[in-house]
Amino acid sequence: MKTLNGHFTKNGNHTDHKHNGCHHHHNDLDLELIEHIGDNHHITSIDTPLRQDAFDLDDETKIALIEEHFAEIMNIMGLDLTDDSLKGTPRRVAKMYIKEIFSGLNPANKPAITLFDNKYDYHEMLIEKDITVHSNCEHHFVPIIGKAHVAYIPRKKVIGLSKINRLVQFFSKRPQVQERLTVQIAQELRKALQTPDVAVIIEADHACVMMRGVQDCGSSTITAQYLGAFERPEVKNELLRLLGK
Numbered sequence: 672m673k674t675l676n677g678h679f680t681k682n683g684n685h686t687d688h689k690h691n692g693c694h695h696h697h698n699d700l701d702l703e704l705i706e707h708i709g710d711n712h713h714i715t716s717i718d719t720p721l722r723q724d725a726f727d728l729d730d731e732t733k734i735a736l737i738e739e740h741f742a743e744i745m746n747i748m749g750l751d752l753t754d755d756s757l758k759g760t761p762r763r764v765a766k767m768y769i770k771e772i773f774s775g776l777n778p779a780n781k782p783a784i785t786l787f788d789n790k791y792d793y794h795e796m797l798i799e800k801d802i803t804v805h806s807n808c809e810h811h812f813v814p815i816i817g818k819a820h821v822a823y824i825p826r827k828k829v830i831g832l833s834k835i836n837r838l839v840q841f842f843s844k845r846p847q848v849q850e851r852l853t854v855q856i857a858q859e860l861r862k863a864l865q866t867p868d869v870a871v872i873i874e875a876d877h878a879c880v881m882m883r884g885v886q887d888c889g890s891s892t893i894t895a896q897y898l899g900a901f902e903r904p905e906v907k908n909e910l911l912r913l914l915g916k
């Protein structure tokens with residue numbers, strides 16, 4: 672597993688991802704630690720944690736089941752599901768989860784990547800910036816909204832630019848952790864483009880930070896992964912300069 676090159680907030684504070692100053696002891700560890708992991712958005716693995724049987728049920732079955740369960744959540748909260756405005760919500764949410772905002776869990780929805788020969792023999796960095804990121808935090812199931820900047824140095828192959836957007840969208844449409852999203856995009860591009868030289872930077876706002884907990888609306892999170900040539904300071908700096916950072 673590749674470690675992340677950076678994770679810091681816009682105001683320059685480093686986000687501490689270790690358990691420094693943490694008062695947990697081993698006896699009360701488990702539940703508290705699990706909550707702590709979520710609230711601090713720790714990452715536990717680069718692969719999205721999916722079960723082996725994740726796609727045994729088809730989409731229609733999943734939608735029907737989620738509809739049922741979401742109606743139950745609304746019921747428990749005391750909402751009147753006979754009200755015309757609420758009646759359709761469980762089904763709407765279920766369809767939105769499976770067909771839209773979490774459709775990137777299913778490998779069947781992964782965009783096909785078309786590569787082209789690098790006919791112009793272009794071997795400088797190519798940057799696609801300000802790609803819209805609409806994802807959801809896997810710890811709170813509320814939105815992560817931001818921008819991705821993707822760069823690579825082509826070898827023999829180049830990729831249609833819209834395919835980079837589609838890949839970013841695909842990995843965004845999962846319950847996510849921003850660091851994992853960053854790494855998943857970088858690794859997929861490195862594989863698809865057959866070049867080791869890939870960089871991905873994501874700047875995003877987390878609704879869970881804005882709406883709950885510290886309720887800090889002013890801070891955003893920046894994550895970056897620099898692979899291959901981008902690990903060299905001069906190449907990384909050139910990228911950041913071109914991005915205006």
Ligand SMILES: [Zn+2]
Binds near residue numbers: 810879880
């Ligand atoms: Zn969250």
